Amino acid sequence: MLSAQSTDVGVNKATPALFAAYPDARALAVADGEDVERLVGTLGMFRQKAKRIVELSKLLVERHGGEVPGRLEDLVVLPGVGRKTANVVLGVWFKAPEGVVVDTHVQRLAQRLAWTKHTEPEEIEQDLMKKVPREKWDAVSHLLIWHGRRRCNAQRPDCKECPIRDLCPSADRAENVGRKQR
Ligand code: SF4
Known part of the structure; x- marks a missing residue:
């Protein structure tokens, strides 16, 4: 979700501090929006991205106990998660792709x-x-x-x-x- 209009290098520079401050969905769900903006501020569309990852985290807590779901149909209904992102999560993390990532x-x-x-x-x-x-x-x-x-x-x-x-x-x-x- 952070990678849109940003390079992987840029995302990989931003995430260590973000994950150190907010190590899981429960932490990010109650994060201060301005603090999250500051942490991802080097990325394109950082305000929108900061808002989205906090919203997404809230939904992960509400619907999935704070975990990322492992089914395509549960992933693609989350805000900011399309089929491409869902396939990345299923393939890389769950080792069970339901499609091919087309970037x-x-x-x-x-x-x-x-x-x-x-x-x-x-x-x-x-x-x-x-x-x-x-x-x-x-x-x-x-x-x-x-x-x-x-x-x-x-x-x-x-x-x-x-x-x-x-x-x-x-x-x-x-x-x-x-x-x-x-
Ligand atoms: S167009 Fe074909 S030959 Fe040229 S770099 Fe790409 S894969 Fe290789």
Whole structure:
């Protein structure tokens, strides 16, 4: 929830102090809003994010005894939690993904590798779920995200040095494939 319009590096810098001050949902549910804003103040949209994580924590306490639920249907009805966030939680924490995480990297890579013809995350997810065995749903999104960050980035994909260039239909012409419309 903190990662929207922020880098992972930025989020990872902010969370140690946040979690030290508020180590669980019960603590965050009764937090002072301005203090939470201060702790996440280096992140984009920090006021909105601070408000949301406090609201979410209140609901976790009310509905789930202060724990994060392990079912997709319970996660996606929480404020600020969409299918992508829910799939991250289920895959990384519960080791029981119910889908494939489709973030901006997965979206772009799936298109460049011609694993999908779709452009909407929900439809791309359905294509990846059919293409990849269930036990690899979590791993495939991590691999695509890693490759998207390190090699196949949006503006300047490094096709010359890419280890899968022989398998990739977009090699050497990827700049305009899978880019978000402006
Ligand atoms: S060959 Fe280019 S477009 Fe294809 S996966 Fe590698 S970096 Fe991305």
